[in-house]
Each structure stands twice: as C-alpha cells, then as structure tokens.
Amino acid sequence: MSGALSHIRVLDLSRVLAGPWAGQILADLGAEVLKVERPGTGDDTRHWGPPFLRGANGENTSEAAYYLCANRNKKSLTVDFTQAEGQRIIRDLAAQSDILLENFKVGGLAAYGLDYASLREINPRLIYCSITGFGQDGPYAQRPGYDFMIQGLGGLMSLTGRSAGEEGAGPIKVGVALVDILTGLYAATSVLAALAHRDQSGLGQYIDLALLDVQVACLANQAQNYLTSGVAPCRIGNAHPNIVPYQDFPSADGDFILTVGNDGQFRRFCEVAGHGEWASDPRFATNQSRVIHRDVLIPLIRQVTVFKTTAEWIAALEVAGVPCGPINDLAKVFDDPQVQARGLKLVLPHPLAGSVPQVASPIRLSLTPVEYRNAPPLLGEHTDAVLAERLGLGTATIAELRERQVI
Structure with a gap:
C-alpha cells in the first residue's frame, strides 16, 4: 500500500x-x-x-x-x-x-x-x-x-x-x-x-x-479558567485545577496516579478505600464540592493510600472501574505489555x-x-x-x- x-x-x-x-x-x-x-x-x-x-x-x-x-x-x-x-x-x-x-x-x-x-x-x-x-x-x-x-x-x-x-x-x-x-x-x-x-x-x-x-x-482549560474568572491559575503540583481527586498519591512502595473523572467513579473509589461515607459527605459528594474542599479531602485519601502497594491499588481500582496507573520511568514504559x-x-x-x-x-x-x-x-x-x-x-x-x- x-x-x-x-x-x-x-x-x-x-x-x-x-x-x-x-x-x-x-x-x-x-x-x-x-x-x-x-x-x-x-x-x-x-x-x-x-x-x-x-x-x-x-x-x-x-x-x-x-x-x-x-x-x-x-x-x-x-x-x-x-x-x-x-x-x-x-x-x-x-x-x-x-x-x-x-x-x-x-x-x-x-x-x-x-x-x-x-x-x-x-x-x-x-x-x-x-x-x-x-x-x-x-x-x-x-x-x-x-x-x-x-x-x-x-x-x-x-x-x-x-x-x-x-x-x-x-x-x-x-x-x-x-x-x-x-x-x-x-x-x-x-x-x-x-x-x-x-x-x-x-x-x-x-x-x-x-x-x-x-x-x-495549548494552555487550553487553564487559559479559559483565567479568561472566565479573571484569576490567574497558580502551580498546584500534580493536582488538577478543576477535578478532584485527580493527582498522585503515596502508596506503601512508591506512588500511583488516581484520575477520578466523575462522581460515580469517586463513589467506587471510596468503597475500595474502605470509606464509603466520603461519597455521601456533602463536602465530597460532587466534583464541585470536592474542588472547594480539596484541602480537607486530599489529606484523608493520602492517609489511606499508604497502606497498600501501588500494584495492589491498581489491581483493586481497575476491577472497580476507577481510572488509575503507575508512574513509570522509560525502562518500564517500553517494558509495558500495552506499549509492546x-x-x-x-x-x-x-x-x-x-x-x-x-x-x-x-x-x-x-x-x-x-x-x-x-x-x-x-x-x-x-x-x-x-x-x-x-x-x-x-x-x-x-x-x-x-x-x-x-x-
């Protein structure tokens, strides 16, 4: 061809x-x-x-x-x-x-x-x-x-x-x-x-x-955030300005990434984490409320994630349909079965x-x-x-x- x-x-x-x-x-x-x-x-x-x-x-x-x-x-x-x-x-x-x-x-x-x-x-x-x-x-x-x-x-x-x-x-x-x-x-x-x-x-x-x-x-949503609000976004590490939780979290042997995109995924994450009550807490029930109260929620999640390894979290969350993943160096990237x-x-x-x-x-x-x-x-x-x-x-x-x- x-x-x-x-x-x-x-x-x-x-x-x-x-x-x-x-x-x-x-x-x-x-x-x-x-x-x-x-x-x-x-x-x-x-x-x-x-x-x-x-x-x-x-x-x-x-x-x-x-x-x-x-x-x-x-x-x-x-x-x-x-x-x-x-x-x-x-x-x-x-x-x-x-x-x-x-x-x-x-x-x-x-x-x-x-x-x-x-x-x-x-x-x-x-x-x-x-x-x-x-x-x-x-x-x-x-x-x-x-x-x-x-x-x-x-x-x-x-x-x-x-x-x-x-x-x-x-x-x-x-x-x-x-x-x-x-x-x-x-x-x-x-x-x-x-x-x-x-x-x-x-x-x-x-x-x-x-x-x-x-x-x-290519500033995309960040530029639009500024043009819409008049407030210049600032650095927030690996967190997302508009979605919570959507960042890295510590595990028992390193770190992993949690990318919760909607309220249903958040509920399922809470169940896997053993804290179903978070999903019904009015401070965390919706993404809008989670963004407002991220300073409260993120430390709570960090206190939980350190008790399982990255592999254990990924295995459990994938079964529950919660998007997540490891933080790979390039050696692991090219060894990854999907990449191969x-x-x-x-x-x-x-x-x-x-x-x-x-x-x-x-x-x-x-x-x-x-x-x-x-x-x-x-x-x-x-x-x-x-x-x-x-x-x-x-x-x-x-x-x-x-x-x-x-x-």
Missing part, C-alpha cells in the same frame, strides 16, 4: 525539532521529504549528545539520539544556499515541491531569494510553512525563540511545579520540548489543510506558525550501526498505514541521488559543485 501522502514532495529547510517533527510526520505518511542541511555540519541536533548511536563494535557514531528522534523516512542532501549555485538548486527543487518547511529568522531567507514571495513566482502551488518563535509580525518578531524560553514567557511554567510553600516549589519546565512538538503537530495539520484547499483552488499558500502562539493556544502490544518501539536498518531503535508513529490508518521506509539519514547521504534524479545533474557537474563546496 502507498502512504496517504506518497504523491507529495516536501522540501525541508528546517532544523532542530519543531520543523523536523512536522517533516517526519509527513514522511511517515508517505511524503518524499528532502532534508536540506549545511555541508559539513548539518542539522544542529546531529551534535546534541551524548548519547550517540553506537556502532557494531560499541563505538559512538556521529548520529546523536536527539537527531534520530525526528528525521526518520527523510532524504538528506547538503546544499550551501549562501552561494548562488546553492540558491539555484533550492529554487529548482522548490519548483518541483508541494511543501516547503523552514524555521529561519523572520526575513532570513529573502536575502537568498528563497522567501515565499520569490518561490511563489516559480511555483504558485507551493505551500510554504514558516516556523518562528514569535511569528512574522509584532514587537517580538525579530527575537529568536526557543522552547524553554517560550514555556516561561507563554505561561506554562507558571502552572508547572509544586505549590507555593511546598519544598521544591518554583517554576518547572516540561521534561521534553513540548512547545516544539506541539508546533510540529500544528505545522503538519496546517499543511494538510492547505493541501486540501489546493485540491479545490489549485493554489498554494503561506503558513505563519509561532511557538508563542502555539504555547498560549501496540508496537511503539521499532528497529530500522542503519548503515553505521546496523540498526537504530525508533519510537513508532501513533497514527493508525486502516487503508494507508504509516510506512517505515528508512532510518534517519546520514549527513548528505542522498545528495548525489537527489541532484541526479530530480535536477538531472551529471556526475561531473555534481563533482564540481562538491569541489566548490556548494554541496
């Missing part, structure tokens, strides 16, 4: 995470993604290690794990588009492409004739997606934007961390570059919408995506290491399933093939370009 996007070609000028994440999604769905990198150095994340992929003899290769997480199914070609010949190569490839992804600073590609206005002239069907920290306009447009900075500026770190007054209180970033990942998801969604529009109109369009915009949009059953770890052949582990795409399409065609490419691995097949350049011409360090 061909992938859903097997008829689409993507020219990916982006680097680090947000743009490459979008490119990998499109590549997994079958698109041909040409990853353009700087000769000699490539994507910054190739060097963001350790850890690095280990070779057959246990030695470190040049491939950082960070780079490997976001560049599967792509072809890598190296082009120096600060040179006129390099600009010509990019323009010729853009003329044949459906989508262009880039995350240079605002106006950064205009000097090379690779901005949307220039490329639209040679390919009106081109969908051009720009990813920046703050967008193409506004007082911050020229500032560089990085995930950690945006998590702070965009409000996420005001919500993440222990409550004021607790030991270890203070702002905490999310443990992965979540804003970059979410921006990559929004980029892929935007591109697919633009493709659908092009099917009707025949025209491409420009997409302006900003990390800050994505961060604020869903095939979330996969292995692809790799020219340096023999094989490379990967995390599978969560997208499950019945007719056009995700394809795992190749591992994240070596730097410039496909330069000669792409220039020959797509642009018709001969061996001598390619050798001359390489000698002049254009590629």
Whole structure:
C-alpha cells in the first residue's frame, strides 16, 4: 500500500525539532521529504549528545539520539544556499515541491531569494510553512525563540511545579520540548489543510506558525479558567485545577496516579478505600464540592493510600472501574505489555550501526498505514541521488559543485 501522502514532495529547510517533527510526520505518511542541511555540519541536533548511536563494535557514531528522534523516512542532501549555485538548486527543487518547511529568522531567507514571495513566482502551488518563535509580525518578531524560553514567557511554567510553600516549589519546565512538538503537530495539520484547499483552488499558500502562539493556544482549560474568572491559575503540583481527586498519591512502595473523572467513579473509589461515607459527605459528594474542599479531602485519601502497594491499588481500582496507573520511568514504559502490544518501539536498518531503535508513529490508518521506509539519514547521504534524479545533474557537474563546496 502507498502512504496517504506518497504523491507529495516536501522540501525541508528546517532544523532542530519543531520543523523536523512536522517533516517526519509527513514522511511517515508517505511524503518524499528532502532534508536540506549545511555541508559539513548539518542539522544542529546531529551534535546534541551524548548519547550517540553506537556502532557494531560499541563505538559512538556521529548520529546523536536527539537527531534520530525526528528525521526518520527523510532524504538528506547538503546544499550551501549562501552561494548562488546553492540558491539555484533550492529554487529548482522548490519548483518541483508541494511543501516547503523552514524555521529561519523572520526575513532570513529573502536575502537568498528563497522567501515565499520569490518561490511563489516559480511555483504558485507551493505551500510554504514558516516556523518562528514569535511569528512574522509584532514587537517580538525579530527575537529568536526557543522552547524553554517560550514555556516561561507563554505561561506554562507558571502552572508547572509544586505549590507555593511546598519544598521544591518554583517554576518547572516540561521534561521534553513540548512547545516544539506541539508546533510540529500544528505545522503538519496546517499543511494538510492547505493541501486540501489546493485540491479545490489549485493554489498554494503561506503558513505563519509561532511557538508563542502555539504555547498560549495549548494552555487550553487553564487559559479559559483565567479568561472566565479573571484569576490567574497558580502551580498546584500534580493536582488538577478543576477535578478532584485527580493527582498522585503515596502508596506503601512508591506512588500511583488516581484520575477520578466523575462522581460515580469517586463513589467506587471510596468503597475500595474502605470509606464509603466520603461519597455521601456533602463536602465530597460532587466534583464541585470536592474542588472547594480539596484541602480537607486530599489529606484523608493520602492517609489511606499508604497502606497498600501501588500494584495492589491498581489491581483493586481497575476491577472497580476507577481510572488509575503507575508512574513509570522509560525502562518500564517500553517494558509495558500495552506499549509492546501496540508496537511503539521499532528497529530500522542503519548503515553505521546496523540498526537504530525508533519510537513508532501513533497514527493508525486502516487503508494507508504509516510506512517505515528508512532510518534517519546520514549527513548528505542522498545528495548525489537527489541532484541526479530530480535536477538531472551529471556526475561531473555534481563533482564540481562538491569541489566548490556548494554541496
């Protein structure tokens, strides 16, 4: 079966995470993604290690794990588009492409004739997606934007961390570059919408995506809580601002998570906990009352949960239909039978290491399933093939370009 996007070609000028994440999604769905990198150095994340992929003899290769997480199914070609010949190569490839992804600073590609206005002239069907920290306009447009900075500026770190007054209180970033990942998801969604529009109109369009915009949009219920009440939410650790009990609790051998979503689940939890009277207490009978009286209820629950192990709580609560779960490290995540059953770890052949582990795409399409065609490419691995097949350049011409360090 061909992938859903097997008829689409993507020219990916982006680097680090947000743009490459979008490119990998499109590549997994079958698109041909040409990853353009700087000769000699490539994507910054190739060097963001350790850890690095280990070779057959246990030695470190040049491939950082960070780079490997976001560049599967792509072809890598190296082009120096600060040179006129390099600009010509990019323009010729853009003329044949459906989508262009880039995350240079605002106006950064205009000097090379690779901005949307220039490329639209040679390919009106081109969908051009720009990813920046703050967008193409506004007082911050020229500032560089990085995930950690945006998590702070965009409000996420005001919500993440222990409550004021607790030991270890203070702002905490999310443990992965979540804003970059979410921006990559929004980029892929935007591109697919633009493709659908092009099917009707025949025209491409420009997409302006900003990390800050994505961060604020993804505050979701917390943003709406503020806009509705006028009260800025504060950090409350692992608790939920609108649902109680919905947080971690100590057990006899660690901790577990209890996620009670409605009053019926709360009643069943109380029965398992041996305190059926809590469910009829007017302070706890409804979620609204539990939210108001959380300072009373949560200590009562904590006094009970410490008398059983995490496994015992999970076994009892699952039988009662009360949502709960452990707090796993990544070793336990990939050992989990559900994770294994869903095939979330996969292995692809790799020219340096023999094989490379990967995390599978969560997208499950019945007719056009995700394809795992190749591992994240070596730097410039496909330069000669792409220039020959797509642009018709001969061996001598390619050798001359390489000698002049254009590629």
